[in-house]
Amino acid sequence: MEKLQQTLERIAPFDSEVQKQCQEHIDNLTKPPGSLGVLEHIAAKIAGITGEVKPVLPKKTCVLMAGDHGVVAEGVSAFPQEVTPQMVLNFLSGGAAMNVLARHAGAELVVVDVGVAADLPDHPVLRKMKVAYGTANMAKGPAMTRQQAIAAIEAGITVAEGAITGGTGLFGTGEMGIGNTTASTAITAFYCGGNVKAACGRGTGVDDERLRHKIRVIETALEVNRPEPDDAIDVLAKLGGLEIAGMAGVMLAAAANRVPVLVDGFISSAAALIAAKLNPDVTDYMLASHLSEEPGHAAALQLLGLKPFLQMNMRLGEGTGTALAIPMVEAAIKIVHEMASFADAGVSKGEE
Ligand SMILES: O=C(O)c1ccc[n+]([C@@H]2O[C@H](COP(=O)([O-])O)[C@@H](O)[C@H]2O)c1
Numbered sequence: 293m294e295k296l297q298q299t300l301e302r303i304a305p306f307d308s309e310v311q312k313q314c315q316e317h318i319d320n321l322t323k324p325p326g327s328l329g330v331l332e333h334i335a336a337k338i339a340g341i342t343g344e345v346k347p348v349l350p351k352k353t354c355v356l357m358a359g360d361h362g363v364v365a366e367g368v369s370a371f372p373q374e375v376t377p378q379m380v381l382n383f384l385s386g387g388a389a390m391n392v393l394a395r396h397a398g399a400e401l402v403v404v405d406v407g408v409a410a411d412l413p414d415h416p417v418l419r420k421m422k423v424a425y426g427t428a429n430m431a432k433g434p435a436m437t438r439q440q441a442i443a444a445i446e447a448g449i450t451v452a453e454g455a456i457t458g459g460t461g462l463f464g465t466g467e468m469g470i471g472n473t474t475a476s477t478a479i480t481a482f483y484c485g486g487n488v489k490a491a492c493g494r495g496t497g498v499d500d501e502r503l504r505h506k507i508r509v510i511e512t513a514l515e516v517n518r519p520e521p522d523d524a525i526d527v528l529a530k531l532g533g534l535e536i537a538g539m540a541g542v543m544l545a546a547a548a549n550r551v552p553v554l555v556d557g558f559i560s561s562a563a564a565l566i567a568a569k570l571n572p573d574v575t576d577y578m579l580a581s582h583l584s585e586e587p588g589h590a591a592a593l594q595l596l597g598l599k600p601f602l603q604m605n606m607r608l609g610e611g612t613g614t615a616l617a618i619p620m621v622e623a624a625i626k627i628v629h630e631m632a633s634f635a636d637a638g639v640s641k642g643e644e
């Protein structure tokens with residue numbers, strides 16, 4: 293708890309003065325004001341986060357948190373639980389979508405076992421920080437104890453702080469966990485007014501009948517657990533997952549160290565909701581990479597006050613949206629460094 297508490301206490305709003313100075317610099321570059329659209333917002337936000345009017349090009353690290361879900365016993369996913377450890381092995385051998393996209397983005401990929409329901413081998417890319425062999429079935433009671441939820445958040449903080457010490461200046465969050473759209477829907481519906489049907493999607497691809505069943509299971513979980521709305525650890529412990537907690541930890545540590553963090557899809561956004569309930573200033577440090585196909589994602593992002601950059605009809609998770617967004621962040625930073633100003637280039641400025 294101490295590590296979490298200390299991290300929460302270190303989070304402060306980003307530097308809006310530096311953000312403004314960066315926007316003023318961008319307004320003097322050889323283009324009509326505002327014409328680079330979202331790219332300008334990205335650059336100015338990174339400036340506000342880092343406190344540098346001209347932020348340096350960062351070292352990028354994508355953290356992929358893996359964990360299993362007891363609620364899978366209710367038949368809420370199109371895939372069996374064994375796929376979680378099988379995919380972790382795939383990440384370790386470099387063959388998953390996220391491996392390809394992280395390589396493409398020039399990002400380091402760190403895989404964390406924070407709660408996979410199987411033993412995994414030693415591997416240089418794998419951080420073994422298992423808090424439990426998966427969560428308990430949230431349709432029957434709390435998914436985790438409070439202690440487990442906090443331990444998983446703190447695992448995320450530890451991983452992120454280690455990466456920052458190693459020079460990381462931009463994070464992406466991602467996850468792997470069969471059943472985790474059920475947990476994420478429960479968290480999102482809980483915070484967005486309780487409409488499970490509106491927030492619930494097909495995850496890995498359940499059919500209509502299983503979708504109706506998944507909605508009932510989530511409604512049952514909300515009734516059985518009745519989390520305390522003002523206690524985000526209670527919400528996380530009762531409805532969440534170990535990888536969701538781990539990602540929340542990465543986000544909190546990034547914010548505490550003034551490092552920007554790209555949020556991936558629906559599950560990452562559920563983690564972002566928990567982090568934001570623990571300290572609302574954390575959203576200043578988040579950038580939403582893409583809009584997932586999961587129907588609850590838009591509502592979660594709206595509650596977070598984040599606008600996604602990309603709409604690619606993706607619903608994979610793993611951090612794939614963040615890997616796609618990394619080159620956009622780099623492009624935004626390069627605009628700030630490399631574009632000529634009106635004065636430099638001798639181009640006439642329009643009406644002020
Ligand atoms: O990131 C997303 O928006 C996303 C949307 C749907 C599914 N997923 C991935 O699919 C898995 C969860 O799906 P499910 O059906 O088992 O709940 C998990 O490993 C996620 O990474 C991810």
Ligand SMILES: Cc1cc2nc[nH]c2cc1C
Nearest residue numbers: 371375468496608609610
């Ligand atoms: C194959 C597979 C890969 C995934 N990656 C993230 N979630 C996943 C779910 C499945 C089923």
